[in-house]
Amino acid sequence: MCGIVGAIAGRDVVPVLIEGLKRLEYRGYDSAGIAVVVDGAVRRVRRTGRVSEMEAAARAEHLSAPLGIGHTRWATHGGVTEGNAHPHISHDSLALVHNGIIENHEAQRERLTKLGYVFESQTDTEVIAHLIHHHQSQGLDLLAALQASVRELDGAYAIAVIDKGEPDRMVVARMGCPLLVGLGDGENFVASDVSAIVQATRRVIFLEEGDTAVLTRDGVQVYGDDGQLVARAEHLSDVSLASLELGPYRHFMQKEIHEQPRALADTMEAIIDAGAFEPALFGKEAEGLLREVDGVQILACGTSYYAGAVARYWIEAIAGLPCTVEIASEYRYRKAVANPRHLIVTISQSGETLDTMEALKYAKSLGHDKTLSICNVPESAIPRASRLVFYTRAGAEIGVASTKAFTTQLVGLFALTATLAKLNGRLDAETEAGYIEALRRLPVSVQHALNLEPQIAVWSEKFTPKQHALFLGRGVHYPIALEGALKLKEISYIHAEAYPAGELKHGPLALVDADMPVVVIAPKDSLLEKVKSNMQEVRARGGELFVFTDADSNFGESEGVHVIRTPRHVGVLSPIVHTIPVQLLAYHTALARGTDVDKPRNLAKSVTVE
Ligand code: F6R
Numbered sequence: 001m002c003g004i005v006g007a008i009a010g011r012d013v014v015p016v017l018i019e020g021l022k023r024l025e026y027r028g029y030d031s032a033g034i035a036v037v038v039d040g041a042v043r044r045v046r047r048t049g050r051v052s053e054m055e056a057a058a059r060a061e062h063l064s065a066p067l068g069i070g071h072t073r074w075a076t077h078g079g080v081t082e083g084n085a086h087p088h089i090s091h092d093s094l095a096l097v098h099n100g101i102i103e104n105h106e107a108q109r110e111r112l113t114k115l116g117y118v119f120e121s122q123t124d125t126e127v128i129a130h131l132i133h134h135h136q137s138q139g140l141d142l143l144a145a146l147q148a149s150v151r152e153l154d155g156a157y158a159i160a161v162i163d164k165g166e167p168d169r170m171v172v173a174r175m176g177c178p179l180l181v182g183l184g185d186g187e188n189f190v191a192s193d194v195s196a197i198v199q200a201t202r203r204v205i206f207l208e209e210g211d212t213a214v215l216t217r218d219g220v221q222v223y224g225d226d227g228q229l230v231a232r233a234e235h236l237s238d239v240s241l242a243s244l245e246l247g248p249y250r251h252f253m254q255k256e257i258h259e260q261p262r263a264l265a266d267t268m269e270a271i272i273d274a275g276a277f278e279p280a281l282f283g284k285e286a287e288g289l290l291r292e293v294d295g296v297q298i299l300a301c302g303t304s305y306y307a308g309a310v311a312r313y314w315i316e317a318i319a320g321l322p323c324t325v326e327i328a329s330e331y332r333y334r335k336a337v338a339n340p341r342h343l344i345v346t347i348s349q350s351g352e353t354l355d356t357m358e359a360l361k362y363a364k365s366l367g368h369d370k371t372l373s374i375c376n377v378p379e380s381a382i383p384r385a386s387r388l389v390f391y392t393r394a395g396a397e398i399g400v401a402s403t404k405a406f407t408t409q410l411v412g413l414f415a416l417t418a419t420l421a422k423l424n425g426r427l428d429a430e431t432e433a434g435y436i437e438a439l440r441r442l443p444v445s446v447q448h449a450l451n452l453e454p455q456i457a458v459w460s461e462k463f464t465p466k467q468h469a470l471f472l473g474r475g476v477h478y479p480i481a482l483e484g485a486l487k488l489k490e491i492s493y494i495h496a497e498a499y500p501a502g503e504l505k506h507g508p509l510a511l512v513d514a515d516m517p518v519v520v521i522a523p524k525d526s527l528l529e530k531v532k533s534n535m536q537e538v539r540a541r542g543g544e545l546f547v548f549t550d551a552d553s554n555f556g557e558s559e560g561v562h563v564i565r566t567p568r569h570v571g572v573l574s575p576i577v578h579t580i581p582v583q584l585l586a587y588h589t590a591l592a593r594g595t596d597v598d599k600p601r602n603l604a605k606s607v608t609v610e
Contacts, residue, residue: 009187028074036065078122253399351380484582
């Protein structure tokens, strides 16, 4: 949430900042701003709304400078106003951008107000700007003032600061929010994620918790949390510009839905190459660690939580281990009973979701030391805090609604299930070979499901005028119904709920009438006949059914029962294939309703606040 970018160069950095902010816009899109140091002064442009509006204003003002910072905001403290947009300025001399939340901002605001500082915004961020200025007024230079200030802050932050008195450097700090430095030739950069600066450089240093750094045109010095110089490794990012462009697609969500065959193939490459489920897939120490595991506790949020909910069915049925899955924001605040022999699995596309990170920390504090993260962003906070890691290789996911991250997470979770089963002596060679073959065929089955798009687009016309929808599934497909309902509500703003189909008669059936479309995930598995009975219950109350079933299942259309057939039943991986149609249904319904598909209202992609 909130994206920051900064640059120091021998050229005009304003275009770099604006392009960077456009790529970071998925992190927040309430308002945007940039500040530069030029001709001995700080100049700033801020606007509510999208980066493009701020860009137009910056152009109109002919803003141009060799040193600057930028920010795209998802409001937390203070409403969506220009006054609350970053950068924040103290005494016309320093400008600052911030991602994160300062928990003791009220106490600091009171203290600084007594010292004579006048606040112009409701943000927690403005406190940091004045605090740094205060330390400067006590004789500290910009870096020392930043270091002294962060010692007085509680909470999470990634910060970049420029000052008209020190026009040849930028200082930055990181604690609890991502921040990386990009190394150029005679120019250097800072950003929340590499996509913001990849047009300028691929050489990056990931700052660690508690680090501060100074960027000049010719170099970067990083200081650890004790204030001593430290060496941080340089990485070469493999994020491609193409993965950040829309190409022929109308929306990133559409592009990312269609990228799933490739994303799945990339994610499972190592498994297919090995022709086996090897513990090494999860890291060097995985074999010893996974052998000791006698249960699994999954922690995640949103769509990633639903991936965990699918995995629970797999892990108990295939690996024979007890598995619980819990929403991270609930787990972190309850008095949980820890079993240190259980494996803690966190699932996160971004790797920086605060609730998931805090749930992981809490689990560790309870004595859990067997931790595994399934994540799409290398070097992000959650995998770094975990002993074992499985990286999904979905590529950059820019649409706020998660799509390819979910299906690739499921591949990672299936690999974990099969690996645990194998270590437990519950996976014979024939079954293992069958699973590998099922994975090998999966991208093709997913492509067949994608080919259903025209039929699903026709269905979406029926959903477009509706206010409510129900999604039903049973067993391992119940979480797919949950995911379908979440996708529909978050991008089309139609109220949607999902139920296990057997639960309908215990209450929600009261909602069913001719105005309530009911989507049913009904693959040809052992529960199909049960689902059919539940569908009768809906039909008998006049509800209209929209059923996704497999090509080889034995029921057809009838009055009020519309059917779309996904490919032949793919067995254990069926939830992955059945995700595709619910994604497409949400996408086309949102398209028809004219919502902002990639940037739904009130949301942002990386949720780094509570
Ligand atoms: C829904 C969606 C969110 C995320 C959730 C967790 O489409 O994208 O529900 O799944 O915010 O995010 P990560 O996976 O980054 O931890």
